Amino acid sequence: MPTKLGTTITKKIMEEQRLYPSASGNFSGMLYELVVGLKVIAYEVNKAGLMGILGKAGSSNIQGEEQQKLDVFANTTLIHKMDHTGYLAGMASEENEDIFPIPDRHPQGGKYILLFDPLDGSSNIDVNISIGTIFSVFRKISDHPKCELKDFLQPGTQLLASGYAVYGSSTMFVYSTGYGVQGFTLDPGVGEFILSHPDIMTPKKASYYSINEGNSVNWDAKITKLVNYFKMDDKASGRPLSGRYIGSLVADFHRNLLKGGIFMYPPDKKSPNGKLRLMYEAIPLAYIAEQAGGAAIDCFGNRILDIVPKELHQRTSLIIGGKDAVEQARRILLE
Ligand code: AHM
Numbered sequence: 001m002p003t004k005l006g007t008t009i010t011k012k013i014m015e016e017q018r019l020y021p022s023a024s025g026n027f028s029g030m031l032y033e034l035v036v037g038l039k040v041i042a043y044e045v046n047k048a049g050l051m052g053i054l055g056k057a058g059s060s061n062i063q064g065e066e067q068q069k070l071d072v073f074a075n076t077t078l079i080h081k082m083d084h085t086g087y088l089a090g091m092a093s094e095e096n097e098d099i100f101p102i103p104d105r106h107p108q109g110g111k112y113i114l115l116f117d118p119l120d121g122s123s124n125i126d127v128n129i130s131i132g133t134i135f136s137v138f139r140k141i142s143d144h145p146k147c148e149l150k151d152f153l154q155p156g157t158q159l160l161a162s163g164y165a166v167y168g169s170s171t172m173f174v175y176s177t178g179y180g181v182q183g184f185t186l187d188p189g190v191g192e193f194i195l196s197h198p199d200i201m202t203p204k205k206a207s208y209y210s211i212n213e214g215n216s217v218n219w220d221a222k223i224t225k226l227v228n229y230f231k232m233d234d235k236a237s238g239r240p241l242s243g244r245y246i247g248s249l250v251a252d253f254h255r256n257l258l259k260g261g262i263f264m265y266p267p268d269k270k271s272p273n274g275k276l277r278l279m280y281e282a283i284p285l286a287y288i289a290e291q292a293g294g295a296a297i298d299c300f301g302n303r304i305l306d307i308v309p310k311e312l313h314q315r316t317s318l319i320i321g322g323k324d325a326v327e328q329a330r331r332i333l334l335e
């Protein structure tokens with residue numbers, strides 16, 4: 001498919017819709033609405049310091065994590081943007097314990113299921129460091145008149161689309177519907193996402209490794225060995241890699257996607273199952289990584305997209321980035 005720099009996101013979504021001659025336009029409609037929601041969040045993030053919207057909300061989410069006001073704002077924005085469109089059967093968010101079937105007062109019969117982390121990198125909100133939104137889209141698979149948990153607990157191999165927005169020095173939207181990865185930059189003048197990074201392929205060679213080394217005291221010996229591998233001096237294989245860790249998964253992932261690198265969040269004594277969430281952090285980014293020629297596994301060596309989820313807020317370990325670096329990590333972990 002021809003991809004021209006400067007294409008608007010609206011045009012790009014239409015181009016992709018034409019790849020499916022029988023498409024009803026519902027999927028494209030859903031993506032447009034989602035993109036508008038992301039623009040609203042980007043606008044609020046950009047002026048957060050001026051609007052008294054920084055700081056703690058005084059509440060906790062289902063995972064017991066303290067919510068920030070912007071977490072709550074982003075979550076409410078996406079739910080209210082998407083609930084009345086008629087495209088969705090239900091939603092699930094990092095910030096809500098249960099699935100959210102579309103309420104009776106809104107159009108019913110939507111075919112799609114949307115899961116999201118409304119504001120990833122919460123600990124960086126107050127200090128003007130890049131944060132983001134991550135989402136996954138599945139087809140509704142149950143016969144339930146609304147939706148049920150089964151519709152949400154689908155492996156990544158069943159994804160229809162995934163992507164993220166990163167609110168950084170500029171706002172970018174990166175997504176895939178299975179035809180490669182497209183990256184758009186928000187032009188604040190016209191309020192539209194413009195294609196700036198067409199057909200993203202992650203560099204073959206990893207230049208960066210990203211991990212919270214503050215957790216190393218709680219790592220298994222295998223993880224220490226793995227991280228030491230990337231820090232070893234070996235000119236032939238391009239080591240040592242440079243260390244970069246922002247603490248916002250979406251921003252760390254985005255840098256490594258464009259520049260070449262590997263991100264790792266292993267299990268440790270504090271988080272024996274890993275910290276990151278499978279459904280709306282690991283799976284959507286694994287899909288983007290694979291579409292860009294990269295790979296993503298957990299610390300047992302399982303491909304992230306093959307994991308069959310058991311719980312909505314399931315946690316996982318995550319190793320994600322360039323194919324060679326991830327394969328090397330798998331070898332060391334399974335030795
Ligand atoms: P969040 O979705 O509540 O922001 O939590 C997930 C974040 C990721 O963005 C990031 O990779 C990780 O938690 C950082 O964790 P740590 O501070 O333990 O390094």
Ligand code: MG
Pocket residue numbers: 117119120121249281
């Ligand atoms: Mg997150």
